Amino acid sequence: MKQLSGGQKTVVALTLIFAIQRCDPAPFYLFDEIDAPLDPQYRTAVGNMIRRLADVANTQFITTTFRPELVKVADKIYGVTHKNRVSHVHVVSEEAALDFIEHDQTHSA
Incomplete structure (x- = not known):
């Protein structure tokens, strides 16, 4: 395991979680930036797999x-903003989310 890259470790961990999900599904799964260490083609594959599992297994991701x-x-996209030390959660459109991501990536490069 020490010789695997971060992306490879992520794929192994997700494979285990998805295998368990097929045998003993939970009503929902919470993933925190599982796609961060992955290359774009693997992020797409993971996203498509999550979409299929959500549709077929009636599970929320x-x-x-x-x-x-x-x-x-995604079915729904939520944005979280902070103002006066308080978080606010609101639904955002796919277009707005993608604009935010593009803006975030151009300013952090």
Whole structure:
């Protein structure tokens, strides 16, 4: 395991979680930036797999991301803003989310 890259470790962990999900599904899964160490083609594949599993197994997947591939397969997208030390959660459109991601990536490069 020590010789695997971060993306490879992520794929192994997700494979285990998805295998368990097929045998003993939970009503929902919460993933925090699972796509961060992955290359774009693997982010797309993971997003498509999550979409299929959500549709077929009637399971909810909640993910946090700053990448467009998972946003494109989402049913709902929420934005979180902070003002006066208080978080506000609101539904955003796919277009607004993708604009935010593009803006975030151009300013952090």
